[in-house]
Amino acid sequence: MRTHSLQFLVVVVVAATAALGAAPAAAHVTPNVQLLKRGEFVRQSLAAASQFFEQSLAFSPADAAAIKSRTKWTPSAEDVKVYLGRDAEKRLVGSAIFLWVPSEHGPVGIAVAFDPAGKVLQAAVTDVGSEPLAWVRPLLAGDGLAAFAGLPLEATPDPAKVAPAVTGNMSRYYAEVIAEGVARGQAVEQVSLAAAAKGK
Numbered sequence: 502m503r504t505h506s507l508q509f510l511v512v513v514v515v516a517a518t519a520a521l522g523a524a525p526a527a528a529h530v531t532p533n534v535q536l537l538k539r540g541e542f543v544r545q546s547l548a549a550a551s552q553f554f555e556q557s558l559a560f561s562p563a564d565a566a567a568i569k570s571r572t573k574w575t576p577s578a579e580d581v582k583v584y585l586g587r588d589a590e591k592r593l594v595g596s597a598i599f600l601w602v603p604s605e606h607g608p609v610g611i612a613v614a615f616d617p618a619g620k621v622l623q624a625a626v627t628d629v630g631s632e633p634l635a636w637v638r639p640l641l642a643g644d645g646l647a648a649f650a651g652l653p654l655e656a657t658p659d660p661a662k663v664a665p666a667v668t669g670n671m672s673r674y675y676a677e678v679i680a681e682g683v684a685r686g687q688a689v690e691q692v693s694l695a696a697a698a699k700g701k
Contacts, residue, residue, distance in 0.1 A: 542597060583689065584597045597615075619691065639672055658681075
């Protein structure tokens with residue numbers, strides 16, 4: 502009886518070890534390359550603004566729950582920065598949100614600019630690892646992220662619309678990462694607009 506039990510245990514351990522060996526190894530993280538400076542993105546996307554302010558973020562439990570419900574992600578003040586642009590009359594021109602999205606080869610920096618109503622003005626990749634740069638660059642060529650411009654706050658970003666002619670598996674994977682970043686930006690913007698409306 503004990504012999505059969507021991508043989509069964511050995512078979513289970515060997516099978517588990519083989520299964521682990523067959524699993525793909527965890528991808529390595531490569532150094533990040535800055536593609537676009539934050540200040541440059543803010544000035545480009547909020548061109549009508551003459552004054553810029555960093556918005557302090559303090560996510561309440563309800564805000565964090567709303568964002569997690571929409572994106573399955575819990576933001577922190579460390580990985581999200583929001584800047585507001587105002588014109589000479591102090592009217593809000595829009596906001597720019599910068600955040601990090603994890604990927605198989607390290608974090609990807611995403612920037613999303615919104616008009617005062619929460620519609621996407623522009624999206625960009627600000628930072629990406631040196632290895633995935635080869636997969637991300639084709640998505641950015643020819644203004645591939647223009648697919649997000651005009652997207653209403655409640656609409657879900659569609660990665661299939663990001664440079665659809667680019668068909669490589671890893672490029673399509675990074676299109677999903679970018680779309681996820683835009684969705685996270687939308688969730689943060691939605692919470693920010695709701696908080697601003699309450700403060701009026």
